[in-house]
Amino acid sequence: MSRKQESLNTAVNTVDEPMELLPYLLKIMSKSSRNSVKSILTRGQVTVNGQMVKQHNYSLQTGQTVAILSNQAAQSKSKLIGVSILHEDEDLIVINKNAGLLSVASKRENELTAYRQVTDYVRRSNSKNRIFIVHRLDKDTSGVMVFAKSEKVQQDMQNGWTEVVKERMYTALVEGEVKKSSGTIKSWLTESSTFKMYSSPVDNGGQYAVTHYKKIQSNKDCSLLEVHLETGRKNQIRVHMEELGNSVVGDKKYGATGNPLRRIGLHATALAFVHPRTGEIVRYTADVPQIFLARSK
Structure with a gap:
């Protein structure tokens, strides 16, 4: 039915025939009860091709990899504050960073950061483990961020960033009703x-x-936009939304009139790039914050 290997406290299986996820898990975890298998799914311990899946009836296809995180490793991840791990392998850790959390250290050495959280996480298994930041998100921007597990992987990705990255998609909640259904801003x-x-x-x-x-949806107060970066300049989306006349909600630095979310309305929803080891294009996503959807209905 599947080929299996053990890595990083995760059982990795390769699917040999199409079937739904829950029946597949029940077969490969035959020593576990149905309820415990369902709990593993509910807790987000199962990924398919690196993406967390909780649907019992998710359709598996031949050749896909199903990874099951051990309970011990899941408990270690649950200790993280403001960070959840979307994917981990021998080269990379991909996270979903909460708004309000710095990416890396500030002048205040003891301040909580995504870098510090993930460093603590990898050192729980080996005190010599290190991580290296590949790119950053602003403190009040949430979403997908990537860390490398070696300096070589970090440098290879950063030096070839323009070629390596195939998609950078953000979701922006902006002030007012954006008139055009789509558009491009160049400057x-x-x-x-x-x-x-x-x-x-x-x-x-x-x-x-x-x-x-x-534009995804809008009302008279707010619009929800899907934003794709062709270039990745500092504060690019924030500046361009101000130029559009619809500043990012909460972004007073770039023209916003208020801060109802107590954060800026910007979320890194998807990042696709060439994997440094396999050469394949991988894509990781972080769910759009529910408050963005509710405000723009």
Whole structure:
């Protein structure tokens, strides 16, 4: 039925025939009760091709990999604050970072950060383990972030970032009703001495930036946008939304009038890139915060 290997406190199985997920798990975990298998699914301990799946009737296809995280490893992950792990292998850890959590250390050494949380997590199994940040998210932006487990993987990904990354999708909750159903914003971005980015429609020596957006839903107060980055400049979405006339909710630095969410309305929803070891394109997603959906109905 499947080929099995053990790695990183995770049992990894390769599917040999199409079937639904729960029956598949019951077969490969024949020594476990039906209720315990269902609990493992409910707790998010099962991934299919690196993506967490909780649906009992999820349709498995031949060749897919089903990974089952051990209870001990799941408990270790549950100790994380403001971070949940979306995927882990021998080269990478992909997380969903909560808003309000810094990506990396600030001047206050003891401040809680995503980097510190994930470092503590990998050192629970080996005190010599290290992680290396591949890219960052702003403190008040939530969503998908990637850490490397070696400096070589970090450098390879960062040095070839433009070629390695195939998709960067964000979800933005912006002020007001965006009139157009979709659009593209192009400009040159420069940074002031106060670390604020400014947009110019003509080349002023800054960095060229391109943002594509599509309206998902809206009301008179807010619009929910799916945003794709063609370039990845500092604060690019935030600047371009201000230029559009619909600042990101809560983003007072770039024109927002209020902060009803007590965070900015920006979430890194999906990241697709070439895996440094396999050369295959992998894609990881983090669910859009429910408050974004509720505010824009």
